[in-house]
Amino acid sequence: xxxxxxxxxxxxxxxGRQSREKSAIVSSVVLFGVVVILILLSLFLFxxxxxxxxxxxxxxxAEALSKGDLTQKVEVRSRDEVGQLMAAMKGTxxxxxxxxxxxxxxxxxxxxxxxxxxxxxxxxxSRTEExxxxxxxxxxxxxxxxxxxxx
Numbered sequence: 001x002x003x004x005x006x007x008x009x010x011x012x013x014x015x016g017r018q019s020r021e022k023s024a025i026v027s028s029v030v031l032f033g034v035v036v037i038l039i040l041l042s043l044f045l046f047x048x049x050x051x052x053x054x055x056x057x058x059x060x061x062a063e064a065l066s067k068g069d070l071t072q073k074v075e076v077r078s079r080d081e082v083g084q085l086m087a088a089m090k091g092t093x094x095x096x097x098x099x100x101x102x103x104x105x106x107x108x109x110x111x112x113x114x115x116x117x118x119x120x121x122x123x124x125x126s127r128t129e130e131x132x133x134x135x136x137x138x139x140x141x142x143x144x145x146x147x148x149x150x151x
Contacts, residue, residue, distance in 0.1 A: 054082040061089050070097045 054077065064072045074090035076083050 051082065054078065054086065058082065058085055058089060061086075061093070065089070065093060065096075070100060 057075075061072050061074055070093060072093060074086055074093060076086045076090060
């Protein structure tokens with residue numbers, strides 16, 4: 001019987017060792033899984049922050065531009081596709097601002113010129129009335145002279 005007991009004890013010791021080894025393996029796999037999940041979560045947050053913020057900035061600039069706000073300041077922070085998009089939006093914004101300034105200057109020039117034309121027209125109308133009045137007086141004087149000569 002002592003041999004039987006030592007065999008059973010050896011089996012229990014082996015099973016206990018195997019059980020501890022399985023527990024250690026399961027713990028290692030779970031720990032590895034948690035580490036992988038944390039790394040993936042960190043990577044996701046990094047990508048979301050570095051890609052999401054510039055895209056939100058681009059959307060805000062585009063919305064302001066669509067409402068006619070040409071005072072937006074566009075910052076190009078990278079050279080990737082989002083940075084290229086922001087650079088293109090910055091160029092568009094600058095060109096539109098230049099065009100609007102040119103149109104404003106042209107309308108100011110047109111307003112000044114039309115004011116001068118209106119003033120010139122009023123002056124011309126006044127002088128024309130004076131000339132017409134003078135012609136009427138001359139015609140009246142000529143009629144008087146003619147009637148005097150005929151008598």
